[in-house]
Amino acid sequence: MKCLLAAAALDNEHPKVHEQIVRFKLAIDEDGKALPAQSAEVIKSEFTLLPSSGKLSDFNEDYLSKRKDSVKHTLSALTVRRLLSPASTSDVEKSVAELIKKPSITFEEAKDGLKLLESWKSGEVESYRSSASSKWPKAQIFESKDISLAVR
Amino acid sequence: MLDKGVPSTFANLKHLYTDTSKLTTLPKLVEVYIERLATSTVELPKQNGDTSKGASAAFYFLAQHYNYYLSRDLDKAIEYIDKALELEPNSVDFHMTKARIWKHYGDPKKASEIMEQARVLDTRDRHINTKAAKYFLRNDDNEAAIKILGLFTRPETVGGALADLHDMQCMWFLTEDGKSYARQGKLGLALKRFTTIYNIFDVWQEDQFDFHSFSLRKGQIRAYVEMIRWEDRLRDHPFFSGAALSAIELYLKIHDKPLSNGMNGTGEDTPEDAVERKKAAKKARKEAQKAEREALAKKNEANKVVKDADGETKKKDDDPDGVKLAATTEPLTDAMKFLNPLLQFSPKSIDAQIAGFEVYIRRSKFSNNCFLNITKL
Numbered sequence: 001m002k003c004l005l006a007a008a009a010l011d012n013e014h015p016k017v018h019e020q021i022v023r024f025k026l027a028i029d030e031d032g033k034a035l036p037a038q039s040a041e042v043i044k045s046e047f048t049l050l051p052s053s054g055k056l057s058d059f060n061e062d063y064l065s066k067r068k069d070s071v072k073h074t075l076s077a078l079t080v081r082r083l084l085s086p087a088s089t090s091d092v093e094k095s096v097a098e099l100i101k102k103p104s105i106t107f108e109e110a111k112d113g114l115k116l117l118e119s120w121k122s123g124e125v126e127s128y129r130s131s132a133s134s135k136w137p138k139a140q141i142f143e144s145k146d147i148s149l150a151v152r
Numbered sequence: 153m154l155d156k157g158v159p160s161t162f163a164n165l166k167h168l169y170t171d172t173s174k175l176t177t178l179p180k181l182v183e184v185y186i187e188r189l190a191t192s193t194v195e196l197p198k199q200n201g202d203t204s205k206g207a208s209a210a211f212y213f214l215a216q217h218y219n220y221y222l223s224r225d226l227d228k229a230i231e232y233i234d235k236a237l238e239l240e241p242n243s244v245d246f247h248m249t250k251a252r253i254w255k256h257y258g259d260p261k262k263a264s265e266i267m268e269q270a271r272v273l274d275t276r277d278r279h280i281n282t283k284a285a286k287y288f289l290r291n292d293d294n295e296a297a298i299k300i301l302g303l304f305t306r307p308e309t310v311g312g313a314l315a316d317l318h319d320m321q322c323m324w325f326l327t328e329d330g331k332s333y334a335r336q337g338k339l340g341l342a343l344k345r346f347t348t349i350y351n352i353f354d355v356w357q358e359d360q361f362d363f364h365s366f367s368l369r370k371g372q373i374r375a376y377v378e379m380i381r382w383e384d385r386l387r388d389h390p391f392f393s394g395a396a397l398s399a400i401e402l403y404l405k406i407h408d409k410p411l412s413n414g415m416n417g418t419g420e421d422t423p424e425d426a427v428e429r430k431k432a433a434k435k436a437r438k439e440a441q442k443a444e445r446e447a448l449a450k451k452n453e454a455n456k457v458v459k460d461a462d463g464e465t466k467k468k469d470d471d472p473d474g475v476k477l478a479a480t481t482e483p484l485t486d487a488m489k490f491l492n493p494l495l496q497f498s499p500k501s502i503d504a505q506i507a508g509f510e511v512y513i514r515r516s517k518f519s520n521n522c523f524l525n526i527t528k529l
Contacts, residue, residue, distance in 0.1 A: 002508075002512075003495070003505045003506070003508035003509040003512060004505070004509050006499065006505045006508075007502050007505035007506055007509065010500065010502045010505065011502050014502055014506075016502075016506050017502075017506070020506065020509050020513075023513065024509075024513065027513055027516075031516060107258060136257070136258055138254075138257040138258060138259050138262075139257060139258025139259060140258060140259050140260065140261060141258055142258075
């Protein structure tokens, strides 16, 4: 929590901080009973990064709607959505894949999107790659795995 | 400046690019200059056979302009740098800019090829040698990078260029080499490089003790006080932070998905790996047993003292590939070695705090750390 509070104090808007706030809350809810009462009390009083009432999913959707123009923040919110509702995985993956069509997306953001889809072992990876490679035709990273292996 | 072919023209002017009107005006001025040269209605600058002045300098400026992140248009940049190279085909600077453009295209292979062309144009220049090696590392061609760097290391060093770069504490190389191995999934070698950087900082800390008596004896009090201050913030150096963050990331990866072969296997779990996994695991087990037998046989030889050409003694590394580092059973404890100084000396770094969260949440230390901290206050 010390790190999370420090990170939030440095940049509350950082996409990773949003993700970590939710993960911390889930971890506390899961393991909270095993904690000593004193520790639980300290966490309760110090961890004020979440609104006192309301669901985590609402908090996440609110975050997404406020920052939908930023690809990095959208990726963070979609990661959280997938974490909170594993049933929505395929929808989330499709939403991530859709981000590549945004005209404002940068090369670095596109790489982040690909990394995320790959880490989820998503079926959207190849379509994402082809969309990205049409946008950045000279970039090796978006080449299909088969092609890049053949080149090497 | 274009008439004189000043190579740093763009570098001198790019600070003006924060102002959008200046950002649009500067390339226009250069285009007008090129047009003027083409129509030749005015007297051309005296070049005395030097083709790096006038038109080629103007094309070079425009290539850099379109390669700059605030005014990026890579297709135009490549067009202008090719025009500049037509006029001045042996320019190292032009080749370097062309390599940078390819880097921004996201093609490190092509970029490294062009940087190598630039290096060949001036094989005695250490700067371009370093650049070419770095571009090879970014293309994950570690062998080629070592070969090039070997041109400037001591040939008589035992262990070759790599050993000399370690001796010289060449941190940029260790960082880039480690990151390259991490990209390739060779986690052992990557951890080896990052641990070397950690050890170099340890050596610096140890070395300071020699200077306490030395500085006072020589009466260099100011230098001494400066050194004392430097010691206090030794590990807030970006080289340490970079290596520590990369090492923590690798240890988290090992924690989340322990390596199937326990050594320099690929960290990724691709479908091809899934098919080959059983085969690879069997092979790895055999290799591990073989390595264990060899290690046992060489037990007395390990850490044996060897002498180099100058007669200096050196310890032999018993884990050159970082196999032991990657085979750790306690990756989170190992990550703490890097994390503690990072949080202590770079508390204002959000990346450090984010890495700290990732380690602590996996250790389920969400209460103790904060609790201890708060009770101290």
